[in-house]
Amino acid sequence: MMTTTIPPLRYDPMDPSYAKDPYPLLARFREEAPVYYWEQGGGPVFFRYKDCIALMRDARLGHDPTLGAGFPQELKAAYPDFATLRENDLFMVPSEAHARLRRLLNPAFGPRAVEVHRPKVKAIIEGLLEKFPLEGVIDVSSDYTRQYPVRVIASVLNIPPNHEPEFIAFAESLISTIIPGLPPERFAACMPPVSRGMALVREIIADRRAHPMEDDLMTQLINACDEQDRLSDPELVSLVAGLLVGGTDTTYHGTNQTLLSLLQNPEQLAILRAEPSLARNAFDETLRYNMFGRVPFPRYATESFEFANVSIKRGQPVFMFLMSAFRDPEYLPDANVYDIRRQHTGTHWFGLGPHFCLGASLARMEAEIALQSLLARYPKIELAGEPVWGKHPIMRTMDKFPLRVSASA
Known part of the structure; x- marks a missing residue:
């Protein structure tokens, strides 16, 4: 690609002011040019809605081709469990295998299928809230939104309660491994909990094969079958790992941003x-209005092609700045308005087509219950200080999110 034909993208995603409010900068980029070249990422970045949506639908873009090549032998030798886990990951398998896995998995993750887990989700969330004071200051990020997603996944998989700490350690270690630039010693420290977690999941799969359970996600996944094709045990273990990584962060960060957006727009609160029935809609509107990313979303060219007068080579990353796209006035004339009553025609922030987020329905239900339960317990909530933004290189995380709450009307 000729980088001289498009302007370079220059910005600091780690700037504290950007973490707090990236949208003025994104609007300027979007208005000045439709596409930039991001040297750090190695590919073009598109900012406008029509381009981003077209690229999300483009079959010539897929996962990073280097991932499908497998792990180096030295990594396999040092961390065989982790290598096996990732090589069966939905994000790493070839497109044909990806399509097969999605065909088997989709029925277990549809809106109706996840509704059976609502009582469990509600019990977990309300159990956390019962530990909070009736009056005072709580850190909603570390003590609430960070706590329930992993516990929900453990519950719907019916992980035995005595193994929950081990399962949570498994999740936390997995999430740490996806941080770009993680020092080798920190990566190595994550491996023992990952191996123990994988062993635990394998034990539960074996037990559930022998003793199926009703309304149990693990049993549903074990029984998932299409023309006698079933998920293998390595695929099942890898799927649980994928749920822990993807299902935890989206719900955690998305619920935080929803609460912040509501507090910044008191008429919407x-x-x-x-x-209260608008809680799920509020979560969707927040993911459109205030996504939690720092950097644009990548896909990789499976063949060379030209798009919007930009030549893209096979294997090259193509970036879509969805945070900009969903604030594009060509998408919504009032895109900068936060409106929880807005009727969305889709949930593109969860992806499109074969890349639509597998756990979207579960994440939306969790966020809905979390928002409804918090507001029902506390008729009064307000910021007790500015959120403390973390230094995650990909996401605008809130390390601290202090709220002053009161159960008195």
Whole structure:
């Protein structure tokens, strides 16, 4: 690609002011040019809605081709469990295998299928809230939104309660391994909990094969079958790992951003209090209005092609800045308005087509219950200080999110 034909993208995603509010900068980029070249990422970055959506639908873009090549032999030798886990990951398998896995898995993760888990999700979330004071300051990020997603996944998989700490350690270590630039010693420290977690999941798979359970996600996954084709044990273990990584962060960060957006738009918070059924819609509107990323979303060219007068080579990354796209006035004339009553025609922030987020329905249900339960317990909530933004290189995380709450009307 001729990088001289498009302007270079220059910005600091780690700038504290960007973490707090990236949208003025993104609007300037979007207005000045439709596409930039991002030297750090090694590919073009598209900012406008029509381009981003077209690229998300483009079959010539897929996962990073280097991932499908497998792990180096030295890594396999040093960390065989982790290598096996990742080589069966939905994000690493070839497109044909990906299509097969999605065909088997989709029925277990549809909106109706996940509704059976609502009582468990509600019990976990309300159990956390019961530990909070009726009056005072709570850190909603570390003590609430960070806590329930992993416990929900453990519950719907019916992980035995005595193994929950081990399962949570497995999740935390897995999430750490996806941080770009993780020092080798920190990566190595994550491996023992990962190996123990994988062994635990294998034990539970074996037990559940012998003793199936009703309304149990693990049993449903074990029984998932299409023309006698079933998930293998390595695929099942890898799927659980993928749920822990993807299902935890989206819900955690998305719920934080929803609460922050509601507090920054008090008229919308008042609407939600009056109509709690809008909680899921509030979560969707927040993912459109205030996504939690720092950097654009990548896909990789499976063949060379030209798009919007930009030549893209096979294997090259193509970036879509969805945070910009969903604030594009060509998408919504009032895109900068936060409106939890907005009727969305889709949930593109969860992906499109074969790359649509597998756990989207579960994440939306969790966020819905988390928002409804928090607001029901506390008729009064307000910021008790500015959120403390973390230094995660990919996501705008809130290390601290202090709220002053009161159970008195």
